[in-house]
Amino acid sequence: MPKVTFIEFDGTAHEVDVPAGGSVMEAAVSNNVPGIDADCGGACACATCHVFVNEAWMDKVGERGDMEQSMLDFAENVRSTSRLSCQIVLTDELDGLVVDMPEAQH
Amino acid sequence: MSQAAAIDQQRVTDTQNAEAWRDPWSLPLESLDPARAILFKENVHEEYFRRLRQEDPVHYTAESEFGAYWSITKYNDIVAVDSNHKIFSSHKNIVVGDAPDEFYSPMFIAQDPPIHDVQRRAAQPAVAPTQLADLEALIRQRVCSILDDLPVGVEFNWVDRVSIELTTQMLATLFDFPFEDRHLLPYWSDVATATPSTGRSDVTFEERNKVLQECLNYFGQLWHQRKNEPRKFDFISLLAHDPETKDMLDNPMEFLGNLILLIVGGNDTTRNSISGGVIQLSRAPEQWEKLKANPALVPNMVSEIIRYQTPLAHMRRTALEDIEFQGKQIKKGDRVVMWYISGNRDEEVIDEADKFKVDRENARRHVSFGFGIHRCMGNRVAEMQLRILWEEILNRFERIEVVGEPERVLSNFVLGYTRLPVVLHAK
Numbered sequence: 001m002p003k004v005t006f007i008e009f010d011g012t013a014h015e016v017d018v019p020a021g022g023s024v025m026e027a028a029v030s031n032n033v034p035g036i037d038a039d040c041g042g043a044c045a046c047a048t049c050h051v052f053v054n055e056a057w058m059d060k061v062g063e064r065g066d067m068e069q070s071m072l073d074f075a076e077n078v079r080s081t082s083r084l085s086c087q088i089v090l091t092d093e094l095d096g097l098v099v100d101m102p103e104a105q106h
Numbered sequence: 107m108s109q110a111a112a113i114d115q116q117r118v119t120d121t122q123n124a125e126a127w128r129d130p131w132s133l134p135l136e137s138l139d140p141a142r143a144i145l146f147k148e149n150v151h152e153e154y155f156r157r158l159r160q161e162d163p164v165h166y167t168a169e170s171e172f173g174a175y176w177s178i179t180k181y182n183d184i185v186a187v188d189s190n191h192k193i194f195s196s197h198k199n200i201v202v203g204d205a206p207d208e209f210y211s212p213m214f215i216a217q218d219p220p221i222h223d224v225q226r227r228a229a230q231p232a233v234a235p236t237q238l239a240d241l242e243a244l245i246r247q248r249v250c251s252i253l254d255d256l257p258v259g260v261e262f263n264w265v266d267r268v269s270i271e272l273t274t275q276m277l278a279t280l281f282d283f284p285f286e287d288r289h290l291l292p293y294w295s296d297v298a299t300a301t302p303s304t305g306r307s308d309v310t311f312e313e314r315n316k317v318l319q320e321c322l323n324y325f326g327q328l329w330h331q332r333k334n335e336p337r338k339f340d341f342i343s344l345l346a347h348d349p350e351t352k353d354m355l356d357n358p359m360e361f362l363g364n365l366i367l368l369i370v371g372g373n374d375t376t377r378n379s380i381s382g383g384v385i386q387l388s389r390a391p392e393q394w395e396k397l398k399a400n401p402a403l404v405p406n407m408v409s410e411i412i413r414y415q416t417p418l419a420h421m422r423r424t425a426l427e428d429i430e431f432q433g434k435q436i437k438k439g440d441r442v443v444m445w446y447i448s449g450n451r452d453e454e455v456i457d458e459a460d461k462f463k464v465d466r467e468n469a470r471r472h473v474s475f476g477f478g479i480h481r482c483m484g485n486r487v488a489e490m491q492l493r494i495l496w497e498e499i500l501n502r503f504e505r506i507e508v509v510g511e512p513e514r515v516l517s518n519f520v521l522g523y524t525r526l527p528v529v530l531h532a533k
Contacts, residue, residue, distance in 0.1 A: 039475075045477035074226065
């Protein structure tokens with residue numbers, strides 16, 4: 001089971017074990033990690049599951065998709081490491097993934 | 107049967123037929139036309155959508171006053187259409203009826219990328235999180251002042267005294283509009299939405315144009331003033347200073363279109379959610395008790411109010427190419443109506459969808475704001491206004507009693523109220 005660490009804006013870290021195959025967003029929501037709204041439930045249609053992928057993991061998580069890019073165009077405080085966490089599927093290769101969370105999802 | 111008796115019998119039959127539209131289960135499925143504005147005014151639309159969700163979730167109405175159109179009625183299908191902007195276009199028309207070409211005013215909600223993107227980005231900072239944080243104290247002060255002025259123990263119209271007044275003050279702030287003239291904003295908003303294209307024939311397109319010309323002139327002056335001042339975070343200043351939109355005034359219809367969008371977007375929607383919340387809580391006294399016992403439920407309840415009310419019943423797209431969707435063949439050029447009010451009652455996605463529950467799990471999972479690139483830009487402003495309002499209501503009143511039947515708007519687009527008689531009970 002891949003481990004994911006979510007770091008809140010204030011520095012609080014949450015380490016969770018999740019089955020491979022689900023998304024990073026689902027990993028947060030199913031473990032009650034605060035700070036991920038995920039209003040659309042994972043359809044890449046609301047940009048309320050925004051995270052910053054730790055630099056060391058950027059190569060492994062893949063590229064933003066077209067729709068994801070469109071949604072990030074209207075999100076706040078977007079950086080080069082910004083991703084919508086519903087669009088990152090967890091694999092064993094991503095075991096140990098670290099993501100930072102923005103101050104708010106809006 | 108005597109002739110007189112026969113005529114009487116015919117009258118009864120005619121009346122029954124004339125009233126048949128109230129019960130969609132009595133009509134042939136293929137004839138169902140859920141876009142008739144009267145269904146919403148008379149509050150009989152819910153059964154139409156229940157039947158469509160069950161029997162024909164992607165439904166084709168071949169003939170209606172708006173022409174032929176598809177109805178998308180299930181939650182997940184709405185999300186799919188709303189987030190597929192490459193096939194389901196917003197260009198020109200976002201309500202079921204087409205606006206006549208001579209009155210066409212472009213606005214970014216009714217555009218596709220790239221025009222939509224640059225104009226939305228220009229306006230968005232007015233409702234960005236940092237702005238909202240600065241506005242919270244001001245909104246609370248205004249909410250308190252509106253509530254403190256209300257009579258206790260005497261009937262009054264909640265729509266006028268609270269819903270309209272609060273949203274109008276907020277709109278004036280977002281535009282930095284002269285405060286003493288603020289009542290022009292809901293007036294223009296009402297005229298802008300009262301068109302035959304949403305089933306409201308009380309204002310003709312000609313009359314609408316005349317009034318909106320006044321709106322355009324007023325804002326034109328504000329534009330010139332803001333352009334010559336440093337950039338601020340109100341809508342007009344932002345548009346006048348953004349490199350992508352700084353020449354918008356040269357295209358008056360486009361300026362007007364975007365003004366209407368920002369005025370209507372911030373007006374009818376929040377106004378009717380404010381009224382809707384009062385109605386929903388008065389019908390579910392156990393929910394009011396639950397809320398009073400735990401005021402921390404307010405933010406969750408705000409999402410539930412917005413789901414339950416669904417202040418905009420639909421958005422419409424136009425298919426840019428032929429596409430098979432849930433087994434139906436949608437053709438290029440077809441009108442595709444996403445019924446948000448139906449998606450928000452979809453029992454397959456929302457548990458006990460007909461019930462209003464202040465502590466609903468996943469209350470944020472509703473379609474009232476739409477999804478995809480056109481998702482409501484002002485959703486957090488709306489939520490903040492509602493949250494502060496209910497926090498302050500709980501501080502002051504034991505109960506808001508609804509003392510008469512609410513009067514509803516005649517529209518298939520704006521789901522709302524013109525009158526809501528209430529009596530306040532002091533704490």
